[in-house]
Amino acid sequence: MTTPPARWSLKRRLAIRLLIVLTMGVLGPSVVMVGAAMWAIDSMDDRALQDQAGDIVRNLDVTVSPPALHLPARLANAYATSGDSYLYAVLDAAGTILAASSPAAETLARVADDMTPGVFFLVTRPNGGQPWYAYMTTAGPYFVAVAQGSLHDDSLADSVMRDLVGFSFITALPLLAVTLLVTFWTLNRAFRQMERVAGEVRAITPGGAEARLSSEGLPSEIAPLVAAVNDALFRLGRAYEVEKRFTTDAAHELRTPVAVLTARIDTLPPGPTRDSLAADAARLSRLVSQMLDVARLDAAPLPMNAHVDLVAIVREAVAALAPLALRDRRTMEMRAPDTPVMVEGHEGALRLAVTNLVENAMLHTPRGTPIDIEVTPQPAIRVLDRGPGVAETERASIFERFQRSPSATSSGTGLGLAIVAEIAARHGAQAAVSGRPGGGGIFEIRWPDAT
Amino acid sequence: MRLLLVEDERELAGLLKAGLKAAGFAVDHVATAADAEAALTSGSYDIAVLDLRLPDGDGLDLLRRRRAAGLTLPVLILTARDSLSDRVKGLEQGGDDYVLKPFHIDEVVARLRALLRRPNQALGVNIVIGNLGLNTMDLRVMVADGPLALSRRELGLLELFMRRAGRVLTKEVIEQALYGFNEELESNAVEVLVHRLRRKLAGAGATPSIHTLRGIGYLMDDVP
Numbered sequence: 089m090t091t092p093p094a095r096w097s098l099k100r101r102l103a104i105r106l107l108i109v110l111t112m113g114v115l116g117p118s119v120v121m122v123g124a125a126m127w128a129i130d131s132m133d134d135r136a137l138q139d140q141a142g143d144i145v146r147n148l149d150v151t152v153s154p155p156a157l158h159l160p161a162r163l164a165n166a167y168a169t170s171g172d173s174y175l176y177a178v179l180d181a182a183g184t185i186l187a188a189s190s191p192a193a194e195t196l197a198r199v200a201d202d203m204t205p206g207v208f209f210l211v212t213r214p215n216g217g218q219p220w221y222a223y224m225t226t227a228g229p230y231f232v233a234v235a236q237g238s239l240h241d242d243s244l245a246d247s248v249m250r251d252l253v254g255f256s257f258i259t260a261l262p263l264l265a266v267t268l269l270v271t272f273w274t275l276n277r278a279f280r281q282m283e284r285v286a287g288e289v290r291a292i293t294p295g296g297a298e299a300r301l302s303s304e305g306l307p308s309e310i311a312p313l314v315a316a317v318n319d320a321l322f323r324l325g326r327a328y329e330v331e332k333r334f335t336t337d338a339a340h341e342l343r344t345p346v347a348v349l350t351a352r353i354d355t356l357p358p359g360p361t362r363d364s365l366a367a368d369a370a371r372l373s374r375l376v377s378q379m380l381d382v383a384r385l386d387a388a389p390l391p392m393n394a395h396v397d398l399v400a401i402v403r404e405a406v407a408a409l410a411p412l413a414l415r416d417r418r419t420m421e422m423r424a425p426d427t428p429v430m431v432e433g434h435e436g437a438l439r440l441a442v443t444n445l446v447e448n449a450m451l452h453t454p455r456g457t458p459i460d461i462e463v464t465p466q467p468a469i470r471v472l473d474r475g476p477g478v479a480e481t482e483r484a485s486i487f488e489r490f491q492r493s494p495s496a497t498s499s500g501t502g503l504g505l506a507i508v509a510e511i512a513a514r515h516g517a518q519a520a521v522s523g524r525p526g527g528g529g530i531f532e533i534r535w536p537d538a539t
Numbered sequence: 540m541r542l543l544l545v546e547d548e549r550e551l552a553g554l555l556k557a558g559l560k561a562a563g564f565a566v567d568h569v570a571t572a573a574d575a576e577a578a579l580t581s582g583s584y585d586i587a588v589l590d591l592r593l594p595d596g597d598g599l600d601l602l603r604r605r606r607a608a609g610l611t612l613p614v615l616i617l618t619a620r621d622s623l624s625d626r627v628k629g630l631e632q633g634g635d636d637y638v639l640k641p642f643h644i645d646e647v648v649a650r651l652r653a654l655l656r657r658p659n660q661a662l663g664v665n666i667v668i669g670n671l672g673l674n675t676m677d678l679r680v681m682v683a684d685g686p687l688a689l690s691r692r693e694l695g696l697l698e699l700f701m702r703r704a705g706r707v708l709t710k711e712v713i714e715q716a717l718y719g720f721n722e723e724l725e726s727n728a729v730e731v732l733v734h735r736l737r738r739k740l741a742g743a744g745a746t747p748s749i750h751t752l753r754g755i756g757y758l759m760d761d762v763p
Contacts (some may be wrong), residue, residue: 343619344548351554354644373641403755407707410752414760461754486547510573510619 102271114260118171121252133236133411134208140234144176151227153258157187175220175235177225186230190194193235200224200233211235250292281305292321335380342376346371351418371501375449378503381440382489385510390434392514397428398463401435405442406461409450418457424463431467431535433515441511442469445531449473451504453528467517467535473529477520487519508533540655543587544568545575547594555588558644572596579612586651590617591694596633602668608731613654617646622641641711656702666701666712669746669761683744690718693736700759733757 143163149156157178159167167174167189175196178187183201185194192214193275199211203224211220220235281421285444292299300321303314350369356362406422413420431438442461449459453475478486489504508531509519517535524530542564546552549570556566567584569575572593579587579601591598602614616637637652656666656675666673670680678694680687695717701709712740713729725731735750747761 198576254749339619344551348548348550348554350641351551351558351644354558357552369641403709406755407709407752410707410755411705411758411760414750414752415762421753422752424754452703 099272102275103268106267106271107264110260110264114256114263118256124141125252131222133521134223137208137234137236140174140176140224140227140236141223141232144178144229144232144234145225147229148178148230148232150230151265154186154232155228159330162185168220173237175222178230179233181229181231187278193233196220196222196235200231202238203233205231278307278310281307281312282310285310289317320420328387335383335387338383339380342380345371346373346376363485375501376505378444378501378507380509382503385437385507385514390430390437390514392433394433394435395430396433396435397430398438398467398469399424399427399429401438402442402461402463402469405439406446407408409443409446413450413459416450418456419458420461421458422461422463425465427465429463429465429467430518431515437511437514441508441533444508445469445471445533447503448508448531449475449529452476457528464538470530470532472524472528474524474526477523477527477529480523483521505531540586541565541567541584542651543575543578543584544576544585545570545572545593545598546590547571547592548590555644555647559648559651562644562648562651570594572601574596576601576605579610581606584612586612586655587614588617588647588651589614592619603761615650615654617642653702653704666698668701668704668759671701671745671747671761672751673698682740682745682752683754685743687739687745689736689739689741692732693739696732700757702709703759704747705758707752707756707758712756 094115099402118300144159147158147160147163149158155178160244167176170189172190172192174189175193176187177185177187177193177200179197179201180186181323183197185197188194195214199209200222205224205226208221208223211222214406218237220237222233222235224231224233226232258497270484281304285303285306288299288301300318301314303311306314335420346369350366350373353362353369356365400539402424403422406420410420446459446461449471453459453473457474462468462472464470484511487505489506505519513534515533517533519531522530522532540563542559544552544556544559544566546555546568547570552568552570552729556568559566564586567578569578570593572595575589575593576585577597578584589598589602593601598616600614602610613636617672618637619639619640636654638647638650666675670683673679675698676706680689680694682695696713699716700712710729714724716725718728733749733751740747740749747759750758750760
């Protein structure tokens with residue numbers, strides 16, 4: 089089971105979330121402060137109006153009828169010189185103006201007549217312009233309405249808000265930048281260490297399970313993962329060692345008696361018995377070798393990371409077998425390009441595959457028949473013989489272990505081609521057999537076109 | 540020729556010893572790495588046969604140690620085939636030869652003789668294959684007791700073939716051995732040289748022959 093690759097990165101998530109948090113952290117207080125400031129400005133106007141009304145009420149003598157207003161000179165002067173910025177009007181219950189700051193107060197009185205005492209309201213100026221802000225209260229049976237031009241107008245609130253928001257952002261933007269920088273720097277350092285560990289993991293080759301990852305410089309959150317991987321590597325390494333140990337021990341234990349047998353047969357007097365015993369021993373020896381090759385292939389994946397030249401590998405393997413071919417009075421020819429044919433893979437395994445292909449041809453074709461070997465630029469290794477070939481019905485199963493063609497001679501082990509197929513598969517290539525025009529078989533290891 | 544045989548498997552050692560004695564070697568046999576090290580240190584052998592897997596250590600480690608201490612005698616290694624490891628490859632690239640277990644005693648004897656032909660001392664040696672003889676000191680070639688005149692390059696090629704008789708020499712190996720690094724080389728120079736040498740040997744009645752394996756290399760043997 090594979091998990092789809094993550095479509096987000098930790099850095100991107102952190103950047104987006106930090107941006108949201110910091111924006112809220114900056115804008116939130118600003119909004120609260122602007123709100124508070126506007127409220128303060130509004131209530132300042134309200135209090136000023138109430139104070140203004142209070143002044144009038146205090147100086148209104150309601151014991152006489154009509155009531156008499158005795159404004160101190162300072163106030164009277166202020167009203168007179170305000171240019172209708174400050175107004176007052178004293179009304180009776182019928183709405184008749186009993187006293188007023190100026191003729192303009194008539195407008196105020198008209199609007200105030202419809203109002204209930206204790207409310208704030210706006211009065212439209214008859215000649216346009218900003219409306220008055222007004223308030224009405226009672227003084228005994230009378231009503232006192234006051235108004236002022238909005239001194240603390242919205243432009244003030246706007247400027248306060250602009251200043252506050254501007255100031256907030258001036259401080260917030262560097263803060264945001266520094267926060268993001270510090271976050272990214274911290275993450276980058278942690279990720280560099282993780283990238284290093286990933287490199288160490290990538291460098292682990294099959295059979296290299298004794299490798300350990302270093303947790304140096306890693307954040308403590310990641311260290312347990314590294315420790316767990318190291319534990320797993322240790323267990324794998326131990327299992328691999330046991331397996332490897334067994335195959336090497338088995339190799340030695342199996343080969344020694346075969347070596348003794350071969351050497352003992354060599355001491356016999358020459359004759360047909362010695363020859364057939366030698367052939368039996370050779371077959372036994374081949375079986376042991378191939379069983380061990382299969383065990384080795386099964387025991388662990390091969391490191392496939394080397395760039396190797398098929399031409400050189402095939403020529404070397406074929407050159408080692410050529411003396412045997414000559415002894416059987418065969419001709420052997422290799423055709424290959426003058427330039428290397430490079431593939432990714434394991435040199436020893438490929439040499440073993442070629443050896444098995446050629447040995448297979450030597451075992452299953454009559455003495456004296458030619459064996460040709462080809463390497464092609466589109467990576468492929470071909471061994472062509474002039475033997476009986478392989479019947480079409482047997483071609484699929486011939487590469488399976490111990491699946492020997494019914495027509496095969498007794499000298500085969502049934503393992504050689506299985507080893508070839510296994511090694512081919514490990515290289516992403518395919519082992520196949522086909523008929524050769526003019527008689528014989530073509531055994532090949534073919535790499536897919538994409539390589 | 541005094542030969543040290545290092546092999547822990549008793550029966551195999553007995554058979555090898557008998558075979559080597561029959562081939563004319565004076566054989567001393569030891570079964571452990573410790574005994575082998577002591578025997579090699581004594582310095583009284585001309586050649587050694589070394590099994591890599593010994594009860595008290597690894598033969599290759601022992602050899603590396605003695606080589607570092609100045610051991611020069613040729614050593615033939617007995618090893619189990621392990622195609623998937625680079626161990627055999629390492630041996631191939633080293634100066635010493637190896638034989639895979641199981642082996643025929645004839646093969647071991649042939650390899651030992653080949654190793655002894657190597658000029659590790661300033662003494663001339665005679666290499667003989669069939670009725671063909673070469674003295675590597677004065678570079679005289681004899682075919683059935685009669686001298687054969689060869690050019691300098693032909694002599695070089697013949698020596699190469701005779702030292703590695705029975706094994707394939709690739710064209711690259713011959714080119715590297717006979718021609719200088721900067722030498723201009725016709726693509727068919729080796730073919731032409733081999734052809735000339737073969738004709739001269741055949742003309743003189745030499746029994747060994749040079750086989751051509753097209754695309755692979757050349758091989759000299761004395762199979763009648």
